[in-house]
Amino acid sequence: MQTTTSRRSLRRDKKGLSSIIVVVLSLVILVVIVANVILWSYQMNQLDWERAQESLTIDDVSRKTRSSWFATYAEYQISDGNFVSGSYVNTQIIDGNYERFIESYPPRTFDINGTFLLDVSNHPLTSIKSIEIRLRFAVGDVGERWYLRAFNWTSRTFSDRGFNSTAGCQPTASWNYYAVNLTNEWRDYVWEDGRVLIQIADQGPDSTRTNIDIDYLVIGAVADGAVFSFRNSGSRTAHILSIWINNATVHRRFETDLFVNSGETFSYTRLDISLPTGQYIAKVVTERGNIGVYTGD
Amino acid sequence: MLRLWHNKRAITPVLSNVLLLVIAVAGMSISITATYVITGNLRETMGERLIIEDVWFTRDGISVYLLNTGKTKLSVEGVYVDYMQQTFTSLQLEPLQNGWTNMTRTWTADTVYYLKIVTSRGTQVADHYKSP
16 A cells, blocks of 8 residues: 555656656766776776786897708609609708609600799798709719709790809719809799799710719708897787888888797798898887897997 | 547647657767767777887988877877977878878987977877987
8 A cells, every 4th residue: 555655656756757867877877988988998008018018129130141941842843864763852851862863765864853932921032132052963974964954934944044153063973062043033033932943954965874863952042131039028929010220321110020929039030131231220119019129230 | 539639738748748758869869979979089098009119310300200009090299309399290190000200300419319209189208319
């Protein structure tokens, strides 16, 4: 009975009801504002806290004049001659294990080629100065010269035009080392994706059917780059956005997108960053806004 | 229905209720928009961060390279060298964007300068830089 009476009085007291609605709505708005601001403030505080915890240093910067070596990733194509034993895997490192081929039946000539792939993601073509080819081989007959050529993508033939050495290699009875440099003509021999086709050929027809053992055949890029050693001693993963190389006259900035885990030391090679002569400052800038500095000479 | 049509006194309470409803909705909309604008401005101000990546003393003046490390777009509003306002090339940076702002100011070698960058929302970064 009493409850029914109070409900009726509440229905009649419309002023009181509207006051309650106004207060509740105002409270809702207030809560939204405060929650929004507090949450955002918390996020930004976290950002500042993470920045304070980040600690990235450059331990060392040194010159890098050559890329790592790239071996063939598939079996050699035989145009002239025959396969005897081994596989292309045996030609990837210098270890005395080799792949053996033999010259063809008369006219006893030899011509094989392999496909090599430069890692253009880490070694952009714009940063390469030249290409070098290295061969370690042994032959049964030392009476003829052996030649290294590369596929010229412009003339679409195997050629050694522009090589620093076109005379070939006169082998001895033991293991022979032969290296050629493609000089500034290298661009004709490298496809956009970094593919290089290398040919090994003999001098021509002769009286002896010779075998050839290939222990090592690789290509490498010649450049004027730098190797950076970064150390993240902070508790957060560092995201490096840029590298600066500054000296008294030039300030150069290089974009990068590199993550260094907490507690990790990371070696980073950039063939497109040439270090100046004399004193210079190398800087790295992280996404959180920290800067690591190294003074080199 | 016919009775309702003839009862003109009943229309007034209906109209007043509709009117009140419209006013209430409009009031709430204004309140919510105001809340959004106020908190939005606060968030942008709180979310602004920038760093000076590099300062280069060149023949033409002083160049400053900035990086926006915050969560909101920023606009450089003032550049001060030794508390003196400088004319500079305008710069607006999205989050994680970077760029140069240049001042045509003469400088002397081996001298320490106090550089201060101020954004349109009032965020400041300042430090001392020694010329080569």
